[in-house]
Amino acid sequence: xxxxxxxEHATYDVIVIGGGVTGAxxxxxxxxxxxxxxLLERHDYNHGASGRNHGLxxxxxxxxxxxxxxxxxCIQENExxxxxxxxxxxxxxxxxxxxxxxxxxYQATFVEACRQVGISAEVIDPQQALQLxxxxxxxxxxxxxxxxxxIDPFALTLxxxxxxxxxxxxxxxxxxxxxxxxxxxxxxxxxxxxxxTGLTHDYHASVTINAxxxxxxxxxxxxxxxxxMFPAKGTMLVYGQRMGQMVLNRCRRPSNADILVxxxxxxxxxxxxxxxxxxxxxxxxxxxxxxxxxxREGEQMVPRLAQTRLLRAFAGVRxxxxxDDDPSGRSISRGIVCMDHAxxxxxxxxxxxxxxxxxxYRKMAELATDLACRKLGVDAACTxxxxxxxxxxxxxxITGGFKPSGKSNSSKRHGDRRRxxxxxxxxxxxxxxECENVSIGEVRYAIEQLQAHDLANLMRRTRxxxxxxxxxxxxxxxxxxxxxxxxxxxxxxxxxxxxxxERWRGAKPVAWGNALRDAQLTAAIYQGLCGxxxxxxxxxVQP
Amino acid sequence: xxxxxxxxxxxxxxxxxCGIALAKTGRRVTIVSAAPSTLQLNGGSxxxxxxxxxxxxxxxxxxxxxxxxxxxxQKIGTENIASLALEAQRLLDDAGATLTGDPQHNHWRxxxxxxxxxxxxxxxxxxxxxxxxxxxxxxxxVLNLKGFVDFPIHIMAHNLAQLGCQxxxxxxxxxxxxxxxxxxxxxxxxxxxxxxxxxxxxxxxAEAINQACAGDEVVLLPAIVGLEDDYPVxxxxxxxxxxxxxxxxxxPSVPGTRMAALLRHYFKMLGGKFLTGESxxxxxxxxxxxxxxxxxxxxxxxxxxxxxxxxxxxxxxxGLVATRDAIIEPLMGLDVDAAAGRDNWSHYGLMGDQPFxxxxxxxxxxxxxxxxxxxxxxxHAIGSILAGHNPLTMGDGHxxxxxxxxxxxxxxx
Numbered sequence: 001x002x003x004x005x006x007x008e009h010a011t012y013d014v015i016v017i018g019g020g021v022t023g024a025x026x027x028x029x030x031x032x033x034x035x036x037x038x039l040l041e042r043h044d045y046n047h048g049a050s051g052r053n054h055g056l057x058x059x060x061x062x063x064x065x066x067x068x069x070x071x072x073x074c075i076q077e078n079e080x081x082x083x084x085x086x087x088x089x090x091x092x093x094x095x096x097x098x099x100x101x102x103x104x105x106y107q108a109t110f111v112e113a114c115r116q117v118g119i120s121a122e123v124i125d126p127q128q129a130l131q132l133x134x135x136x137x138x139x140x141x142x143x144x145x146x147x148x149x150x151i152d153p154f155a156l157t158l159x160x161x162x163x164x165x166x167x168x169x170x171x172x173x174x175x176x177x178x179x180x181x182x183x184x185x186x187x188x189x190x191x192x193x194x195x196x197t198g199l200t201h202d203y204h205a206s207v208t209i210n211a212x213x214x215x216x217x218x219x220x221x222x223x224x225x226x227x228x229m230f231p232a233k234g235t236m237l238v239y240g241q242r243m244g245q246m247v248l249n250r251c252r253r254p255s256n257a258d259i260l261v262x263x264x265x266x267x268x269x270x271x272x273x274x275x276x277x278x279x280x281x282x283x284x285x286x287x288x289x290x291x292x293x294x295x296r297e298g299e300q301m302v303p304r305l306a307q308t309r310l311l312r313a314f315a316g317v318r319x320x321x322x323x324d325d326d327p328s329g330r331s332i333s334r335g336i337v338c339m340d341h342a343x344x345x346x347x348x349x350x351x352x353x354x355x356x357x358x359x360x361y362r363k364m365a366e367l368a369t370d371l372a373c374r375k376l377g378v379d380a381a382c383t384x385x386x387x388x389x390x391x392x393x394x395x396x397x398i399t400g401g402f403k404p405s406g407k408s409n410s411s412k413r414h415g416d417r418r419r420x421x422x423x424x425x426x427x428x429x430x431x432x433x434e435c436e437n438v439s440i441g442e443v444r445y446a447i448e449q450l451q452a453h454d455l456a457n458l459m460r461r462t463r464x465x466x467x468x469x470x471x472x473x474x475x476x477x478x479x480x481x482x483x484x485x486x487x488x489x490x491x492x493x494x495x496x497x498x499x500x501x502e503r504w505r506g507a508k509p510v511a512w513g514n515a516l517r518d519a520q521l522t523a524a525i526y527q528g529l530c531g532x533x534x535x536x537x538x539x540x541v542q543p
Numbered sequence: 544x545x546x547x548x549x550x551x552x553x554x555x556x557x558x559x560x561c562g563i564a565l566a567k568t569g570r571r572v573t574i575v576s577a578a579p580s581t582l583q584l585n586g587g588s589x590x591x592x593x594x595x596x597x598x599x600x601x602x603x604x605x606x607x608x609x610x611x612x613x614x615x616x617q618k619i620g621t622e623n624i625a626s627l628a629l630e631a632q633r634l635l636d637d638a639g640a641t642l643t644g645d646p647q648h649n650h651w652r653x654x655x656x657x658x659x660x661x662x663x664x665x666x667x668x669x670x671x672x673x674x675x676x677x678x679x680x681x682x683x684x685v686l687n688l689k690g691f692v693d694f695p696i697h698i699m700a701h702n703l704a705q706l707g708c709q710x711x712x713x714x715x716x717x718x719x720x721x722x723x724x725x726x727x728x729x730x731x732x733x734x735x736x737x738x739x740x741x742x743x744x745x746x747x748x749a750e751a752i753n754q755a756c757a758g759d760e761v762v763l764l765p766a767i768v769g770l771e772d773d774y775p776v777x778x779x780x781x782x783x784x785x786x787x788x789x790x791x792x793x794x795p796s797v798p799g800t801r802m803a804a805l806l807r808h809y810f811k812m813l814g815g816k817f818l819t820g821e822s823x824x825x826x827x828x829x830x831x832x833x834x835x836x837x838x839x840x841x842x843x844x845x846x847x848x849x850x851x852x853x854x855x856x857x858x859x860x861x862g863l864v865a866t867r868d869a870i871i872e873p874l875m876g877l878d879v880d881a882a883a884g885r886d887n888w889s890h891y892g893l894m895g896d897q898p899f900x901x902x903x904x905x906x907x908x909x910x911x912x913x914x915x916x917x918x919x920x921x922x923h924a925i926g927s928i929l930a931g932h933n934p935l936t937m938g939d940g941h942x943x944x945x946x947x948x949x950x951x952x953x954x955x956x
Contacts, residue, residue: 430727492697523894525584529793534660
């Protein structure tokens with residue numbers, strides 16, 4: 001039985017459940033409109049699908065033929081994000097390529113559908129495409145250029161959280177909503193467990209917005225409401241090299257393994273789409289069959305992937321709403337679903353915002369906040385289509401880009417907020433992650449200003465350990481720094497072990513060649529040389 | 544080219560040891576040396592047998608009898624272990640690596656995280672203890688150089704304090720590091736040893752330690768001096784006025800690099816030859832007998848020897864290679880003890896007893912590797928390429944390297 005604290009908490013206008021990009025966007029929009037808002041996240045920002053995706057800013061082209069409404073949402077938001085979140089975006093553009101096995105007639109259908117929804121789609125000569133992207137399959141038969149881009153979902157969510165907080169929002173991580181407080185056909189707030197203290201608190205609000213992604217069905221069940229979610233697992237591979245400069249898509253009906261996205265120094269290949277049991281959502285494992293499929297298809301588009309080192313594989317779950325018997329979920333609309341549970345289920349004070357895409361998060365937030373404002377009787381216009389996020393507020397912000405020179409990338413990650421990173425002391429300027437150029441000052445900034453308190457959330461704030469070495473050298477340095485800054489060395493070394501296991505979880509599905517060799521090296525350092533297993537008192541063997 | 548007595552493929556701990564033992568008897572030996580050895584990951588100690596069935600071992604010699612029959616120690620004969628161990632210690636000592644310890648009784652080394660692990664031999668000057676849960680000091684000072692991030696001093700201090708000590712953490716500013724500090728790559732232990740471990744800078748380091756730690760009971764310093772030999776180690780300990788010991792750092796390791804350098808030097812002194820930066824690209828086999836080996840860089844020039852020794856290491860050193868479908872021995876396609884299907888090579892939970900750590904080439908009791916079930920009669924395999932052990936869970940890596948190397952050297956003379 002959890003302990004419920006007695007202290008009265010303030011009452012909020014709005015409680016947002018979920019710290020993915022949608023929840024962060026809702027909290028920001030609410031705060032900008034002057035609402036008193038609290039965001040509760042059960043683990044960390046972007047812990048769910050917002051942090052487990054391609055990092056692709058769709059032009060909408062992918063959905064133009066099969067899901068034009070969703071495509072229109074994508075292109076509109078694509079244009080908005082280029083204005084308000086330029087520090088999170090690398091404007092790469094994208095190609096939709098027709099390979100020998102693909103139907104070239106589809107290209108005309110594709111281009112026409114793009115025009116219908118307002119996506120610029122320029123047919124280019126295959127030879128020209130090869131000049132732009134020399135790694136493409138030389139036998140390609142057609143190519144169309146669209147305004148796709150690469151986007152950093154971690155930077156995007158954090159910028160929304162930061163702006164929400166700058167405008168008075170409270171945001172709490174490691175707070176799991178365990179119940180909704182319901183009385184007289186109305187949701188009055190939530191009960192939440194603080195994972196770090198083990199204490200449970202009640203929080204009251206006039207409106208509760210459920211932005212919990214795939215976990216949203218469990219949230220509304222506390223109010224006796226049923227939503228049929230469709231958990232669609234999408235698996236992606238991370239290759240340890242940037243294969244090209246543009247987003248590469250197959251020009252065919254949306255299918256498995258047809259997108260390759262450049263992301264800084266690496267490339268992401270994906271995805272699969274398979275319905276999974278909701279019980280698996282918190283323990284997703286990538287299968288050998290998924291890896292083989294992604295590799296086979298990826299190599300058709302970019303043959304050189306066959307010789308490129310795989311770093312790891314990961315999977316996310318799309319929060320789709322079930323609509324038919326489609327076993328893969330490919331035909332379910334990626335459109336936004338905003339539910340007013342008052343009109344749908346007779347339950348006042350509760351909104352669910354779900355469906356959509358990473359890049360339509362702002363629109364989703366606008367819709368949910370509009371509805372909340374109507375319920376609260378607040379008349380305030382949405383300003384998020386024009387108001388830049390923190391990090392993108394200076395005119396000359398460097399848009400993201402791969403800097404092979406090894407110059408610090410903190411300006412990409414934090415945009416104009418980089419000025420807040422301590423750099424006067426020589427020690428603060430020292431890099432502790434050589435792959436992604438993360439300085440000691442940046443780690444301090446993440447701890448002091450971005451609510452980072454462990455290694456895993458430091459990685460989400462700074463990209464520490466995400467590069468080629470996958471944390472082999474920097475994990476220990478950062479754990480030591482964390483021990484110094486927090487004074488809790490025991491926690492820091494447990495964190496270190498957890499982080500290595502988490503990295504290994506990603507590498508295991510691709511553990512042959514250098515990935516397996518690297519695993520042996522990591523184990524030789526941390527288990528053999530350091531005795532980390534002994535340090536944290538772990539002797540048992542995990543199956 | 545005249546025929547060698549032995550061609551050794553691989554210049555890690557086992558290859559060098561085997562080469563030295565043979566060269567000492569006047570045999571003509573060449574070692575093909577492709578890449579830096581895993582001694583880079585060494586913590587200043589050697590392990591013979593540290594753990595069995597998850598329990599730390601106090602007497603390795605006694606515990607070795609309980610190892611499974613396919614363990615490399617069983618192949619070279621458990622009754623020979625004690626004498627081979629003493630011989631290995633003498634060989635290291637002759638090379639200039641002064642290590643203390645006893646195969647009958649483990650002592651405990653202190654890891655970069657400040658926990659104790661069983662050890663057989665430790666380099667003179669390294670901080671060690673006779674007991675796994677007690678240190679020989681009441682108050683100790685752990686001292687770091689400002690900006691050296693490969694020494695997790697705060698975690699280490701926490702774990703050392705668990706052993707009943709009062710731990711003081713200090714750091715000192717060393718002027719010569721203001722430049723290298725701009726990049727973590729420049730601040731690795733071996734780079735520091737090159738920067739501050741010589742001449743007047745070593746003297747300055749001693750003065751800085753004396754100033755910061757006057758009156759302390761004992762000072763523990765990261766092992767950042769003595770890259771080629773132990774002169775700087777001994778000088779520093781003489782110049783510093785308080786008792787000074789060294790602690791292992793994160794890799795690349797200075798003590799490990801020193802041991803590799805000393806062994807290479809000793810081998811050369813004995814008349815051995817290296818083919819440095821080379822690797823063997825293929826060998827010619829006739830009727831399970833090697834007739835010649837060819838390097839990658841000179842594929843047209845056969846190297847012939849009476850005996851060949853494979854000391855190419857495990858997956859880590861690419862003595863074994865994992866393809867998508869199989870773990871193979873890439874040079875000769877020797878029989879490898881590995882499960883079918885890549886899902887079975889590893890478990891979730893990185894620091895468990897991973898199956899891939901046990902993979903290796905299969906041999907007969909004389910350490911002749913098998914190919915298609917038949918031994919290759921003029922080839923031996925030594926060191927971590929051998930199947931049937933796990934240095935990470937058993938703490939037997941160095942012992943297997945050294946003792947299989949000596950055992951094969953005895954067979955060949």
